[in-house]
Amino acid sequence: MITFSISLIALILGYFLYGKFVESVFEPSAKRKTPGIRKFDGVDYLILPSWKVFMIQFLNIAGTGPIFGAIMGMWFGPVAYLWIVLGCIFAGATHDYLSGMISMRKGGISLPDIVGQYVGRNARKVMLVFAVVLLMLVGAVFVLSPATLLAGMLPVDIGVESLTFWIVVIFLYYIIATLMPVDKIIGRIYPMFALSLIFMAVALLVMLYIKMPSLPELWDGLGNMGEERLGIKNPEPILPALFITIACGAISGFHATQSPLMARCMKSEFLGRPVFYGSMITEGIVALVWATVSSWFFYDEGWRELCPDGFLAQTDKTVTQFFTAPQVVMEVCKGWLGVTGGILAILGVVAAPITSGDTALRSSRLIIADALNMNQKPIARRLAISLPIFLVTFMLLVWQMDNPDSFNTIWKYFGWANQTLSVFTLWSITVYLALKKKLFVITLIPAMFMTFICTSFIVSSHVALGLDIEIGYLAGLAMTLFFTVMFFRWHHNKFFLEYKYNHKNNA
Numbered sequence: 471m472i473t474f475s476i477s478l479i480a481l482i483l484g485y486f487l488y489g490k491f492v493e494s495v496f497e498p499s500a501k502r503k504t505p506g507i508r509k510f511d512g513v514d515y516l517i518l519p520s521w522k523v524f525m526i527q528f529l530n531i532a533g534t535g536p537i538f539g540a541i542m543g544m545w546f547g548p549v550a551y552l553w554i555v556l557g558c559i560f561a562g563a564t565h566d567y568l569s570g571m572i573s574m575r576k577g578g579i580s581l582p583d584i585v586g587q588y589v590g591r592n593a594r595k596v597m598l599v600f601a602v603v604l605l606m607l608v609g610a611v612f613v614l615s616p617a618t619l620l621a622g623m624l625p626v627d628i629g630v631e632s633l634t635f636w637i638v639v640i641f642l643y644y645i646i647a648t649l650m651p652v653d654k655i656i657g658r659i660y661p662m663f664a665l666s667l668i669f670m671a672v673a674l675l676v677m678l679y680i681k682m683p684s685l686p687e688l689w690d691g692l693g694n695m696g697e698e699r700l701g702i703k704n705p706e707p708i709l710p711a712l713f714i715t716i717a718c719g720a721i722s723g724f725h726a727t728q729s730p731l732m733a734r735c736m737k738s739e740f741l742g743r744p745v746f747y748g749s750m751i752t753e754g755i756v757a758l759v760w761a762t763v764s765s766w767f768f769y770d771e772g773w774r775e776l777c778p779d780g781f782l783a784q785t786d787k788t789v790t791q792f793f794t795a796p797q798v799v800m801e802v803c804k805g806w807l808g809v810t811g812g813i814l815a816i817l818g819v820v821a822a823p824i825t826s827g828d829t830a831l832r833s834s835r836l837i838i839a840d841a842l843n844m845n846q847k848p849i850a851r852r853l854a855i856s857l858p859i860f861l862v863t864f865m866l867l868v869w870q871m872d873n874p875d876s877f878n879t880i881w882k883y884f885g886w887a888n889q890t891l892s893v894f895t896l897w898s899i900t901v902y903l904a905l906k907k908k909l910f911v912i913t914l915i916p917a918m919f920m921t922f923i924c925t926s927f928i929v930s931s932h933v934a935l936g937l938d939i940e941i942g943y944l945a946g947l948a949m950t951l952f953f954t955v956m957f958f959r960w961h962h963n964k965f966f967l968e969y970k971y972n973h974k975n976n977a
Contacts, residue, residue: 471678471682471685472687474551474758474762477554481559481758482755484555484559484563485748488559489567489748489751490743492743492912493743495903495909497908498738498740500740504574504739506578506735506736506737507737509577513652513852514846515578516651516734517735517737518653518736520736520744521661524745524749525660525661526656526657526732527728527729527732527746527749529660529825530725530728530731530732531750532667532753532756532822532825532826534615534822534823535717535719535826535888536719536754536757536760537760537795538795540554540756540764541764541799544762544768545790546696546711546712547686547691547693548686548690548695549688549692549693549708549712550716550761551688551761553720554757554758557719557720558719558720558753559751560915561720561721561919562720562721562722562753562754563751563754564747564913564916565726565896566747567742567743567746568902568913569729569895569899570730571746572899573729573730574734574739574742580601581597581601581726582594582597582601584726584898585895588898588901589897593894597891597894598837598841600890600894601834602837604723604884604891605830605833605834605837606834606862606863607884607887608724608830609834609866610867611827612823612824612827613637613827613863614870614871616640616823616824617637617640621633621636637871640824640827643824643828644827644828644831644863645860647831647832648828648835649849649856660825663817663821666817667756670819671759673807674802674803677807678759678763683766683770683772684770686765686769696790700769709923709943710922710926710930711931713889713920713923714886714889714923714924716757716761717885717889718753719758720757723887723889723890723891724830724888726891726892726895727833727891728826728829728833730833731832732745732746763798763802767798773789777801799819831859835856835859838855838859883933890924893917893921896913896920897953899913904961914954914957918950921950925942925945926939926943926946927942929941929945930942930943
């Protein structure tokens with residue numbers, strides 16, 4: 471619990487110290503009119519109360535990632551604490567703040583347009599396809615996971631299977647939320663969902679300090695404890711697998727697709743730090759709590775306290791295979807918080823993916839609309855873009871249901887796509903800061919690191935190319951070096967020519 475406590479304090483201090491520093495680098499202005507004022511349309515561009523903007527942003531980004539990802543990431547051991555804390559402060563929150571502020575400064579433009587402006591038109595085309603596919607994947611993943619939890623918590627008896635019933639209900643909600651103005655559905659129900667999610671995190675945080683479990687600490691070693699203590703089959707190496715498994719709790723490219731939604735609804739640029747940076751820090755705390763709960767459940771064998779003795783005797787699966795991430799959530803919430811508290815906590819966990827899934831499909835609609843330059847005020851135009859999105863998402867959902875044992879594999883692909891999106895975003899932000907002659911190193915270092923992680927993972931992971939890890943590391947270093955050299959070459963040419971031009975004119 472010592473490592474957990476230090477990590478918690480570090481995240482809070484990170485918001486007040488490093489968050490303030492990042493804000494000073496961007497230099498927000500109270501005099502600039504925000505997109506919600508300049509481009510008001512009553513559907514996507516409008517002004518919402520500040521507290522609602524924060525709650526919507528927090529719920530948009532806090533899907534199952536900081537919960538399920540943190541649970542599976544903790545299988546590697548306490549090294550996960552380092553990634554959650556350092557990644558969240560120096561990479562994730564910085565990434566979210568600057569991508570959101572650039573969108574706001576540029577009139578609420580979507581992520582592909584940000585990438586297109588600062589990396590190039592070809593990159594914009596790639597990002598357009600990549601972002602839309604990822605968002606539809608998010609929509610599909612974030613239907614099944616909350617439906618599974620609801621089916622176990624609130625079974626129905628209306629002549630259909632409980633899981634099918636909840637899938638239909640959630641998907642119908644996604645359709646309505648995607649089409650309706652942002653203040654009609656999302657702006658009204660998110661506060662209730664946010665309270666459930668906050669209650670869940672606070673309640674489990676209190677229970678951790680009441681129980682004060684004996685957990686692995688950082689000084690116990692940073693090696694892959696899951697392989698030794700939990701008997702995880704075919705363990706991935708910590709570098710890069712940990713940094714893919716824990717995405718939303720540390721850094722997530724998906725967030726940059728969500729930030730423009732709220733950049734269009736804010737009344738002042740100075741709301742950027744509490745809304746964008748603050749939401750990511752809050753998500754980091756949620757991830758930290760669930761990572762610690764997972765550590766107790768698996769390493770301290772907390773599952774024995776919550777489940778009957780000999781529970782695993784009937785199967786040859788390892789404890790991590792038997793207790794999937796959703797199962798851990800169910801058992802811990804019911805066991806620690808009782809019936810009422812457990813229902814409220816699980817509702818918080820259910821709310822997180824649902825509120826990310828609906829805005830993922832909404833973001834997909836807006837990205838396509840921006841690319842086609844199609845006004846979204848008429849509902850007929852919203853339908854024209856949304857219907858293909860709904861169809862593809864539904865097909866992905868059906869495929870996922872036909873492969874029930876594929877959750878961990880799907881999660882890794884989702885995590886890789888998620889982190890690759892952050893690579894595009896970080897390099898774009900770095901170019902933006904360089905053009906504005908600001909301290910671009912704050913995103914250059916995370917961009918280089920995530921380039922290495924994503925490249926080495928896709929080359930070496932057994933769910934991808936499956937080559938030797940050494941080859942993966944070499945590929946990661948080569949790709950990182952390539953992009954870094956390209957950036958500094960562009961930077962040198964850009965400002966060397968500018969210096970020559972200014973020097974000539976002033977001579």
